[in-house]
Amino acid sequence: MSQTTIKTHFREIEGRSPLYLALLGGLLVLVGLGLLAAFMKGTYGHHITGMNNQVVWGLPHIFAILLIVAASGALNAASFASVFGRVVYKPLARVSALLAMTLLIGGLVILVLDLGRPDRLIVAMTHYNFKSIFAWNIFLYTGFLAIVAVYLWFMMEKRMNRYVPVAGYAAFLWRLILTTGTGSIFGFLVAREAYDAAILAPLFIAMSFSLGMAVFILVTLASFLGTGRPLGDLVLRRMKNLLGIFVAGVLYFVLVYHLTNLYATRLHGIEAFVLLHGGIYTFLFWFVQILIGSLIPLLLLFHPVWSQSRKVIAAASGLVLVGGFAQLYVIVVGGQAYPLELFPGYDMSSAFFDGVVAGYTPSLVEWMLGIGGTGFAFLLFAIALKFLRFLPTSLADDKVDPHAAGVSTATRPATAGA
């Protein structure tokens, strides 16, 4: 399936403006903070973090999962262009693939640096337990990077253009499997009531669509604005509508998750914990995830007047990310903080925090590591824009939609948009 469209021109960004250099400088500082955090952890051990023997995965994992899930979703634009034949997104396909790769790398860097023994990375790459979803994920992640790299190459190398749809399909399929794998890391932990649910896989897929779209909208706005390239309303309006649909999709899965849990009596404890009396987790769920991160963005994105404004669209995207962060916090930390039930029907206590909600306060080191990895993802992205032709010179409305001018795609002269 090949789509003929008006020719889009891509050009590297100049990368000499004070704004760009300031951006690079800022990102480098963030990366430096992350490295410092990793160094401190390596030297003193994990006791300088808030993580403990009850909450073993904390803030770094939330950052990492957010980036990994968003990476898969950042591929949305490319997928819609190559897989679903949406020509509007075609000019954005390259940036979308690039962002997908850099976000994933950022997330993986955080995960690796948070290992108790990051120095044993080579062990992780040479000893595989094929029963472990974690080991599968190592292949899913590296496979994703490889497929998207090939996909990008096909897009950027004229002679390979005709294989773009094939690579697009492969990448799309792979990203679904990848997010399923990420969700399954939790979905198959039978030990913990919050996790033992197959619905976590589709929930993570839905989250990847919405979080990835939100990041992509923000990055698109920033890079066009920052480089002074025209960005029409057409593509932006489509993206914000899609974001709204994805946010609603996540809400739907969240609803199904909690309703099915409420149906099972044995899960009433964890449900009451998250929904009613879990303190910070209940607050994050209702106030941040649902209200700030879902309902308000939905209102902003679909309001007939407000949604015309780019600032509003950007704000909504930002809120979706804040909501996603809260959602992952509730899933990852909340799921561990809720005590394991070893003896149903008994109240339990011990010197090892049995039967009580585990305490966890993220430390500065964890924030530094998470922010450092995020900074690294965007640093790679910003540098890549300078050296290769990822960014279209214009996304003005008549340049993205061949139908806007009423001319058929096939007859449109190839030089249009130059």
Next chain:
Amino acid sequence: MSNESSAKLSRRQFITGAAAAVAGLTVAPGVFLLKPADAASPNSDKPRWGLLIDTSKCADGCTACVRACHEENGVRSLGRPKTDAQWIRKVNLTDQASGHEHSLPVMCQHCEHPPCVDVCPTKASFIRPDGIVLVDKHTCIGCRYCMMACPYKARSFIHEPLTDQKPHAPRGKGTVESCTLCVHKVDRGDGTTACAEACNRDGHGAMVFGDLNDPDSEISQRLKQYGSTAIRADLRLNPGVRYQGI
């Protein structure tokens, strides 16, 4: 050139393909956790080591087993309860219906189908043919996925540098550890564990160590006569540590 129909077709083909792949992924890992968990099969010629804990004999407030274990294996508190390692802990239970109180030790249950081993990406968590579940400290990368997966909260992560270890119980910063069923004692033929020894020494006799596969062993005899409970039996992990009186 119109691509509408071909786009639709491909989309449908594509979605079915994706669904199949996704289904394969989501079902497969579960299968491993649902392997038939037979009870220990007596009469097998291989030993399967286990512990039987009689909670009616386990004294409230006694922590002899905990102290003995940590002494035997060089586990020391660093004064930070949340990150200190605990190989064995005393758990106090109060029956919500009757108010009846129990106290009992919980350690790694040496599951026959250990989730910690299933999830460990590097095979650092492994189960020996005699049923003892261990962590290879040389291949553990400190991902803590096994801790997420263990239903008994049996494992500890070492959060900071350690000094002063016992040669038979290697430990290390950034790796995960748990009760080894005193594998060094088992392998040299002591026929007991430090916790069970201490419990006997203090006159409680609440812990029996032995071979679950040997029908003549004390542990098998007692299991046969009185039956036992596995913690979280619903998960069908067939733990090697069994309880009486709960």
